[in-house]
Amino acid sequence: MVSDKSYSLFEIKKSHQKIIFVLLGLVCLSGFISPPIALLLGLIVANLSGHPFLYLNHKATNILLQVSVVGLGFGMNVNSALAVGKVGFLFTVxxxxxxxxxxxxxxxxxxxxxxxxxxxxxxxxxxGGSAIAAIAPVIKSDEKQTSVALGVIFILNSVALFLFPAVGHYLDLSQQEFGLWCAIAIHDTSSVVGAANKYGAEALQIATTVKLARALWIIPVALITASLFKNQKSKIKIPYFIGLFILAMMMNTFFSQTAIISPYLVSVAKIGLTFTLFLIGAGLNWKIIKTVGVKPLLQGILLWGFIAVASLASIMYFN
Known part of the structure; x- marks a missing residue:
């Protein structure tokens, strides 16, 4: 998505970039910073001092996000997740x-x-980005096409992390309503979990469960895409970490011994998610934003507006 060269608005020595990045990273790992603030700190780093480890950013965010999501599974119950899944299925389809x-x-x-x-x-x-990463090889998109799509999604994700909790509180949405809404209407899992975590514990459980169930739709959509683009031989990337998330939920539900360490694993997972959002922000500099283009960004905004408004109206109507 990005080149190996870091970008900043000011000329700062590489050694100073690393010091600034590490210090702010440690602040995000302290446990005292909320996910939206971590994202904001990442954006500041990206555009003022630059990201000294930009070439590692994409891989690091993917791994850390998956590990953090699995960790959150230790704070959830299988029976509750199944009940939530039934509610979210029709909205998802x-x-x-x-x-x-x-x-x-x-x-x-x-x-x-x-x-x-x-x-x-x-x-x-x-x-969000996980779906794009899975679909890109199926349609054999080039680096620019993939980068533009990822750029659009990451920009709107950043806005959603601040916007959705504010709208939720303004409309006085319940924990269930907000969790379901952000799972459907926010693109990336990281921003879904970050927004829901800020709203409340119940919203976090609902949002994470529905979003990961939604992610499984990558498989049928990828198969349909392969047929439409006449590329039947492409390999489809299956999000295997979802299986580990389900395993973590099962351990927390059916093995009482797990309850001893579950709160600690969930706490570490939330810190990991916060740091993930810092890394995502640090990878989104002004140079990347400019390469997106007006039309693709407009398409992303119109689609996002549609799914956000339609899903919210449906949730409020049926509840």
Missing amino acids: ASIFSTLILGYCIGKWLDIEKKTSHLISCGTAIC
């Missing part, structure tokens, strides 16, 4: 396919390159 169809129409209307448009639609419909 309806929102995924309506978003994909609308994304295709908007892409044609704005005359956006076909593969870029499809990646943005899949990222909005399912689970």
Whole structure:
């Protein structure tokens, strides 16, 4: 997505960049910083001093996010998760396919390159960067097409992390309503969990469960995509860490011994998530934002607006 060269608005020595980055990283690991503030600190680092380890950023965020999500599973109950899954299933199916169809129409209307448009639609419909990473090899997109789609998703994710809790409190949404809403309407798992964690413990459990169940739709959507783009031989990346998340929930539900360490594992997972959002922010500099382009960003905003408003209206109506 990004080149190995760091970017900053000011000329700062590499050694000083590392010191600033490490110090702010330690602040985020302290446990006293909320996920939105961690993201904001990352954005500040990216645009003022630069990211000294940019070439490692994408891989580090993926690994840390997956480990953190598995850790959160130790704070959840299988029976509650199944109940939540039933509620979220119809919302998930309806929102995924309506978003994909609308994304295709908007892409044609704005005359956006076909593969870029499809990646943005899949990222909005399912689970952000993870969906784009899984679909990109299926359609054989080039680096620029993938980078533009990821850029759009990461920009909107950053906005969502601050916007959704504020809207939730303004509308006085319940924990269940907010958890379900952000799982459907926020793209990336990291921002979903970050926003829900800020809203409340019940919202966090609902949001994480529904979002990970939603992520499994990568598989059928990738198969449909392979057929549409006439590329049947492509390998599909399956999000295996979801299986570990389910295993963690089962251990927490059925093995009483796990309850002794579960609170500590969940606490560490939340800190890991906070640091993940710091890294995501640190990888989103102004140079990347400028390469996105107006039309792809407009497509992303329109799709995001549709899924956010439609899902919220549906949740409030049925509840």
